[in-house]
Amino acid sequence: MPxxxxxxxxxxxxxxxxxxxxxxxxxLPLALELEDIDQFDAIIRRRAPLKKGESLFRQGGAxxxxxxxxxxxxxxxTSEGSGADQxxxxxxxxxxxxxxxxxxxxxxxxxxxxxxxxxxxxxxxxLDALSERLPKLRxxxxxxxxxEMRDDRRMMRLLSRKTADQRLATFFASLxxxxxxxGYSPYSFRLSMSRADIGNYLGLAVETVSRILGxxxxxxxxxxxxxxxNILDLDALIELxxxxxxx
Amino acid sequence: MPxxxxxxxxxxxxxxxxxxxxxxxxxLPLALELEDIDQFDAIIRRRAPLKKGESLFRQGGAxxxxxxxxxxxxxxxTSEGSGADQxxxxxxxxxxxxxxxxxxxxxxxxxxxxxxxxxxxxxxxxLDALSERLPKLRxxxxxxxxxEMRDDRRMMRLLSRKTADQRLATFFASLxxxxxxxGYSPYSFRLSMSRADIGNYLGLAVETVSRILGxxxxxxxxxxxxxxxNILDLDALIELxxxxxxx
DNA sequence: CGAAGTATTGACCAGATTCAACTCGCGTGG
DNA sequence: CCACGCGAGTTGAATCTGGTCAATACTTCG
Numbered sequence: 001m002p003x004x005x006x007x008x009x010x011x012x013x014x015x016x017x018x019x020x021x022x023x024x025x026x027x028l029p030l031a032l033e034l035e036d037i038d039q040f041d042a043i044i045r046r047r048a049p050l051k052k053g054e055s056l057f058r059q060g061g062a063x064x065x066x067x068x069x070x071x072x073x074x075x076x077x078t079s080e081g082s083g084a085d086q087x088x089x090x091x092x093x094x095x096x097x098x099x100x101x102x103x104x105x106x107x108x109x110x111x112x113x114x115x116x117x118x119x120x121x122x123x124x125x126x127l128d129a130l131s132e133r134l135p136k137l138r139x140x141x142x143x144x145x146x147x148e149m150r151d152d153r154r155m156m157r158l159l160s161r162k163t164a165d166q167r168l169a170t171f172f173a174s175l176x177x178x179x180x181x182x183g184y185s186p187y188s189f190r191l192s193m194s195r196a197d198i199g200n201y202l203g204l205a206v207e208t209v210s211r212i213l214g215x216x217x218x219x220x221x222x223x224x225x226x227x228x229x230n231i232l233d234l235d236a237l238i239e240l241x242x243x244x245x246x247x
Numbered sequence: 248m249p250x251x252x253x254x255x256x257x258x259x260x261x262x263x264x265x266x267x268x269x270x271x272x273x274x275l276p277l278a279l280e281l282e283d284i285d286q287f288d289a290i291i292r293r294r295a296p297l298k299k300g301e302s303l304f305r306q307g308g309a310x311x312x313x314x315x316x317x318x319x320x321x322x323x324x325t326s327e328g329s330g331a332d333q334x335x336x337x338x339x340x341x342x343x344x345x346x347x348x349x350x351x352x353x354x355x356x357x358x359x360x361x362x363x364x365x366x367x368x369x370x371x372x373x374l375d376a377l378s379e380r381l382p383k384l385r386x387x388x389x390x391x392x393x394x395e396m397r398d399d400r401r402m403m404r405l406l407s408r409k410t411a412d413q414r415l416a417t418f419f420a421s422l423x424x425x426x427x428x429x430g431y432s433p434y435s436f437r438l439s440m441s442r443a444d445i446g447n448y449l450g451l452a453v454e455t456v457s458r459i460l461g462x463x464x465x466x467x468x469x470x471x472x473x474x475x476x477n478i479l480d481l482d483a484l485i486e487l488x489x490x491x492x493x494x
Numbered sequence: 495c496g497a498a499g500t501a502t503t504g505a506c507c508a509g510a511t512t513c514a515a516c517t518c519g520c521g522t523g524g
Numbered sequence: 525c526c527a528c529g530c531g532a533g534t535t536g537a538a539t540c541t542g543g544t545c546a547a548t549a550c551t552t553c554g
Contacts (some may be wrong), residue, residue: 078400083491086404100400102393108400128386132379139375145392146349152399153325153347153355157333159406160450164542195501203407205543210502226501226551244330411510442533452511457534473519473533 017041026094026181027068028122028144031136040137043130045121050113056097059110063101065121069093072117073192075201078109087200090114090193092178096144114192159203162241167202168212169241172222176231187234191227264288273341273428274315275369275391278383287384290377292368297321297360303344306357310348312368316340319364320439322448325356334447337361337440339425343391361439406450414449415459416488419469423478434481438474
């Protein structure tokens with residue numbers, strides 16, 4: 001009876017087993033043996049799906065868990081001092097959220113769902129304990145953090161050296177690549193974030209995002225209609241993204 | 248006979264013991280018990296001091312170790328594609344260098360001494376193994392990485408939201424704070440990096456750095472003479488750094 | 495269907511870059 | 525010891541990219 005509460009719960013539980021998760025080749029337990037995966041699986045907690053706009057946690061909240069995105073997408077927003085927020089990251093399925101809260105035992109930003117989103121909650125103390133026994137898990141955790149640091153550096157480079165056009169081009173190329181890795185079309189996808197989010201993330205005004213998108217369209221690089229994106233010339237986008245300041 | 252090779256080596260070895268290192272309260276082993284510190288100490292390798300301009304490791308080099316800065320300072324430089332380098336970080340004593348190389352098993356940037364600099368080399372495989380037995384060390388390692396992620400986010404905010412004045416103000420306030428924590432004067436110090444380095448780091452042209460430094464001087468915020476800095480009004484600097492875009 | 499939020503477009507403005515000239519400080523070698 | 529030369533730093537003028545403000549269209553959702 002899949003429609004009883006118990007039936008639904010079972011199917012949800014079943015659904016969250018890492019062993020049969022389609023993301024297992026990208027996610028934290030990627031290096032684990034079958035039996036180890038079960039151990040890992042055991043510490044994971046299900047969360048009810050988040051609806052668009054709901055927050056996974058709020059800035060300043062006590063750090064307890066990291067989260068693996070299972071479906072949907074989220075944004076991380078940090079508001080410092082009195083003023084404007086800074087959008088520091090978008091998270092897609094298989095990515096790990098909350099690692100920057102370990103130090104200071106508090107989340108340094110709020111993380112908000114951009115659409116209906118499900119996540120796996122991984123209590124950090126249990127993850128840490130398990131990582132003591134599973135060197136591969138530990139390694140993977142180090143790798144995840146290290147990767148995030150590398151991505152951050154790339155973002156700094158984008159923010160301090162690239163023109164608005166290059167930022168947008170980089171953004172689309174990167175999204176395309178992330179979708180490809182997850183088995184989706186790298187050429188055709190739907191943006192879950194608003195133009196304002198994109199601008200905030202890339203350090204640009206909304207108007208600039210809009211204008212450049214228009215230009216890209218004229219140049220035949222992409223076809224954009226609302227949040228629906230078709231990438232027409234990925235190579236050109238990538239080239240534009242990498243292009244060096246011509247002296 | 249402190250002048251024999253053996254004597255010198257002994258004194259150097261002695262010098263590098265974590266137990267009597269003045270930085271131990273800031274550095275990686277900060278949470279360890281005395282006996283644990285000795286274990287940690289045992290895996291550390293001395294390195295000959297780096298002279299100004301020498302590199303600790305080069306971008307793309309195989310990742311083997313992380314390094315704790317003991318004295319002096321370094322910069323991390325990433326050159327992507329064909330063109331301009333990006334200076335992604337300055338490292339001061341007690342800070343950990345190279346953590347972003349774990350993922351990909353290669354250093355994502357070159358790290359270069361800005362002055363005569365000594366570091367402690369910590370082979371990562373041994374650190375990882377030791378962290379299996381010492382939960383506090385593991386925690387500290389997670390914390391270090393987490394902190395670096397947080398700092399990166401702050402940098403992104405600086406690069407995407409702050410004006411040139413605010414960037415410089417933030418830079419000086421942050422340096423001041425880092426010196427204070429290390430027991431040096433927060434008001435008077437010597438910059439080990441060039442104006443070009445500062446500009447590169449903050450995403451500004453050298454000329455802009457120079458001009459704004461001049462303005463700060465006129466406003467009585469700092470007194471700068473070459474690389475010698477005196478901070479005259481730290482509070483004003485901090486306020487300027489935090490100031491919000493006034494709508 | 496209407497209202498509020500989201501996106502686009504245009505005109506104008508300003509902060510920062512670029513280019514170029516010039517000065518200063520420092521180390522080297524004559 | 526001083527002159528020289530080079531790199532680092534400063535200053536000025538012109539330019540330009542992207543931001544701001546304002547008006548207008550499009551969507552999405554109650």
